[in-house]
Amino acid sequence: MIIGSWAPHIPFVARELAVSKDVLGLILLGLAAGAVIAMPIAGMLAQRFGSAVILRATSVFYCLSIVPPILGSSIASVTAALIAFGAGAGAMDVAMNTHGVTVEKTFGRPTMSFFHGCFSVGGMAGAGLGIWALGALGEIAHAVSVAVIGLGLIALASPHLLPSDSDRGRADGHFALPRLATLGLGALCFVALMIEGAMLDWSAIHLIEAHAIDAHLAGFGFALFSGAMALARFTGDWLRASVGAVRMIRWSAAVTAAGLALATLAPSFVLALLGYLLMGLGIGNIAPVLFAKGAEAEPEAPGHGIAAVTTLGYTGFLAGPPLIGFLASATSLTLALLALAIGAALVSLAAPLARRRG
Numbered sequence: 001m002i003i004g005s006w007a008p009h010i011p012f013v014a015r016e017l018a019v020s021k022d023v024l025g026l027i028l029l030g031l032a033a034g035a036v037i038a039m040p041i042a043g044m045l046a047q048r049f050g051s052a053v054i055l056r057a058t059s060v061f062y063c064l065s066i067v068p069p070i071l072g073s074s075i076a077s078v079t080a081a082l083i084a085f086g087a088g089a090g091a092m093d094v095a096m097n098t099h100g101v102t103v104e105k106t107f108g109r110p111t112m113s114f115f116h117g118c119f120s121v122g123g124m125a126g127a128g129l130g131i132w133a134l135g136a137l138g139e140i141a142h143a144v145s146v147a148v149i150g151l152g153l154i155a156l157a158s159p160h161l162l163p164s165d166s167d168r169g170r171a172d173g174h175f176a177l178p179r180l181a182t183l184g185l186g187a188l189c190f191v192a193l194m195i196e197g198a199m200l201d202w203s204a205i206h207l208i209e210a211h212a213i214d215a216h217l218a219g220f221g222f223a224l225f226s227g228a229m230a231l232a233r234f235t236g237d238w239l240r241a242s243v244g245a246v247r248m249i250r251w252s253a254a255v256t257a258a259g260l261a262l263a264t265l266a267p268s269f270v271l272a273l274l275g276y277l278l279m280g281l282g283i284g285n286i287a288p289v290l291f292a293k294g295a296e297a298e299p300e301a302p303g304h305g306i307a308a309v310t311t312l313g314y315t316g317f318l319a320g321p322p323l324i325g326f327l328a329s330a331t332s333l334t335l336a337l338l339a340l341a342i343g344a345a346l347v348s349l350a351a352p353l354a355r356r357r358g
Helices: 002-017 021-049 051-064 067-071 075-107 112-136 139-160 180-211 219-234 236-243 245-265 269-283 286-297 302-330 333-349 351-355
Strands: none
Touching: 002 021, 002 067, 002 075, 002 112, 002 139, 002 180, 002 219, 021 051, 021 075, 021 302, 051 075, 051 139, 067 075, 067 139, 075 112, 075 286, 075 302, 112 139, 112 219, 112 236, 112 286, 180 219, 180 245, 180 269, 180 286, 180 302, 180 333, 180 351, 219 236, 219 269, 236 245, 236 286, 245 269, 245 286, 245 333, 245 351, 269 286, 286 302, 286 351, 302 333, 333 351
16 A cells, blocks of 8 residues: 555656656655665574564554655655655555465465455555545645555554564575575566566556646556556465466566556557556466575575565666666657567567476
8 A cells, every 4th residue: 555655756756847758767766775775684583583573563663654755855855765665565565474474384275376366456556546535635734644554554564474483594584595496486486577677666656647637647557557457466375386387577577568558558548457457466476486495495495585585676676767868868768668579579588497396
């Protein structure tokens, strides 16, 4: 919900700062910087203290960190606020995915896609709420409301986390270099989450530019994308058990490439929304499977494995969109987004990298 609520704010931030696409890309790089710094630290701490402890702390910080970027009035202040926002996002992501793998092991069956489905429902709800709240409440009131709702949900969920002893690793909780197999999974995750990040940061701007819609309606693209991801993920655990990780990633990435091409090149707003729907259905299950595989690749310290795959993945999620901004300034936003369709096709071809432990 927090990350989905941030998406509709991006055009308003760009307008407030009156910056070009390449400068906006540099500002958004603050998200990536904060996350990449925080993720390995979160993996180390989760290994040492257990993921539940780290999850509780980082989730509270993350909810509060959505407000400062909205309050910023200069490039420096917004960038600094986004570094903190990205750190909260990255640290919480590692902690909750580590905890999700522990729950999966406890149940003895795939559950990660379900958890990521809940993430997508939150993204859809956040973007949908933003469409209404930005017009009815204003930017600051919207951000504060989302933070308060998030803190309330955390208070309800926190008592039900597994005990910290459930995944306190046998390792010492120090930094460790990932294995080559883990890096391969991380490379696939980098591309998959780059696409997700691009939809978060650039879908609203592209819809406004390509179809001349009002700014408050631009969140529909990301809302549909998140809803389709949720639908895919709620069926993903069954699909993974039925067809295996490799086939699942191969066909999911192919559908993603087709949806991206349609969303980018569609001559009408309605067809573009259909592209976002297809894209969400395709991309939804790639990251959850790769996160789970990261834990399998480092069985003696699953927190380290997840941290490695997650760090590479969210480097794509957070650093990729600024790169899209640079490419869009040099060419066009359409061509920059089409480059992501090529990336999705490459993920489809490289799907056998997930076979090692699948």
